[in-house]
Amino acid sequence: xxxxxxxxxxxxxxxxxxxxxxxxxxxxxxxxxxxxxxxxxxxxxxxxxxxxxxxxxxxxxxxxxxxxxxxxxxxxxxxxxxxxxxxxxxxxxxxxxxxxxxxxxxxxxxxxxxx
Amino acid sequence: xxxxxxxxxxxxxxxxxxxxxxxxxxxxxxxxxxxxxxxxxxxxxxxxxxxxxxxxxxxxxxxxxxxxxxxxxxxxxxxxxxxxxxxxxxxxxxxxxxxxxxxxxxxxxxxxx
Numbered sequence: 001x002x003x004x005x006x007x008x009x010x011x012x013x014x015x016x017x018x019x020x021x022x023x024x025x026x027x028x029x030x031x032x033x034x035x036x037x038x039x040x041x042x043x044x045x046x047x048x049x050x051x052x053x054x055x056x057x058x059x060x061x062x063x064x065x066x067x068x069x070x071x072x073x074x075x076x077x078x079x080x081x082x083x084x085x086x087x088x089x090x091x092x093x094x095x096x097x098x099x100x101x102x103x104x105x106x107x108x109x110x111x112x113x114x115x
Numbered sequence: 116x117x118x119x120x121x122x123x124x125x126x127x128x129x130x131x132x133x134x135x136x137x138x139x140x141x142x143x144x145x146x147x148x149x150x151x152x153x154x155x156x157x158x159x160x161x162x163x164x165x166x167x168x169x170x171x172x173x174x175x176x177x178x179x180x181x182x183x184x185x186x187x188x189x190x191x192x193x194x195x196x197x198x199x200x201x202x203x204x205x206x207x208x209x210x211x212x213x214x215x216x217x218x219x220x221x222x223x224x225x226x227x228x
Contacts, residue, residue, distance in 0.1 A: 004158070033215060040124075042205050042218030043159070056215065091158060104216070106151075106158035 004107035006092050012113045013082055020078045021110045025094030032075050033104065034067055035091040036060065043091055049075060082114045117142045117208040119219035127225040134193040136222045138180075138206030141187065148189040149207040149216065150180055159205065165189060176200070201226045 005024040013019050025032045030051050035043035046065070047057045051072035061067075064082075069075040079086055089111050095104040122137040140146055147166050151159040163174025170182045180191045189206060203223050207216040 035216075035218075040221070042119075042207075042220050043216075045215040045217070048215055093159075103161050103164070106160070108156070108158045111156075 004092055004094050004105050006090075006107035006110050008110055009108065010111045010113075012115060015084060015114055016081055018078065018080045019082060019112065020076055021090055021092075021112075023075045023077070023092030023094075023107060025074070025092070026096075026105055027073075029094035029096050029105070030072065031095045031097065031104075032069055033093040033095075034075070034077050035093065037089040037091055037109070038087075046077075079112075082112075084114045087112055087114045117146065117210060117217045119206050119208050119217055121204075121206055121219040121222050123222055124220065125223045125225065127227060128196045129227050130198055131195050134178075134191070134196045134200065134224065136191040136204050136206075136224065138189045138191065138219060139187055140189060140206070140208045142208055142210065144210050147209040148180075148182060149209070150174065150178070150189075150191050151205045151207060151218075153203045153205065153221075155202075162191070162204075196224075196226045198226050198228065200224060 007022045033048040034046040037043045045058050046061050047067050049069040064080045067077045089109040091109045093104045093106045118141045120139045149164045150162040153159050162178050163172045165172050165182045173179045178193045203221045205221045206219040209216050
């Protein structure tokens with residue numbers, strides 16, 4: 001296991017369609033984070049999991065967004081009824097323990113384009 | 116609540132010149148502070164982190180940063196810029212209790228030959 005893996009790397013979808021992204025963290029890492037990054041901006045926190053429990057959700061995460069981490073391993077982020085404003089890079093990160101205590105490893109991201 | 120400001124969305128330096136990227140933070144609790152680098156179409160890579168030990172932190176690729184509580188700053192420096200340093204740099208803060216990161220807007224570093 002060489003790092004955090006995200007799939008797909010790129011996704012183009014029509015407005016109104018649903019999309020799902022997958023993140024595979026580093027295997028022993030118990031924390032998993034989702035961030036969104038728009039062009040020219042820093043990453044914005046969306047949500048994080050400790051094992052399979054979703055512990056925090058940003059107010060940025062509207063009802064159209066849902067994230068899961070079954071069995072505390074990989075995670076999925078689903079966006080329903082996509083809007084053009086959802087176009088962004090979606091980044092996943094994982095860490096062992098509290099993020100402030102250890103290094104967080106980021107994946108290469110999934111770039112979503114809604115047309 | 117935490118927040119981060121980065122002065123200068125774009126910084127240009129000549130190869131071999133000093134690199135100085137500015138970061139100021141706001142935190143209601145003692146913070147952990149981080150610098151990340153992002154190359155085009157890549158994820159973020161940790162350069163260095165401050166976790167309440169030494170105030171001068173050394174990171175990878177010759178970068179270092181100094182935590183100054185009185186100035187609420189955590190500026191990133193490198194004595195001599197290299198062409199390969201051209202990238203986007205993000206400062207981030209986390210509460211010492213260890214929740215999520217809050218990132219600054221980033222500074223794009225260009226290195227001129």
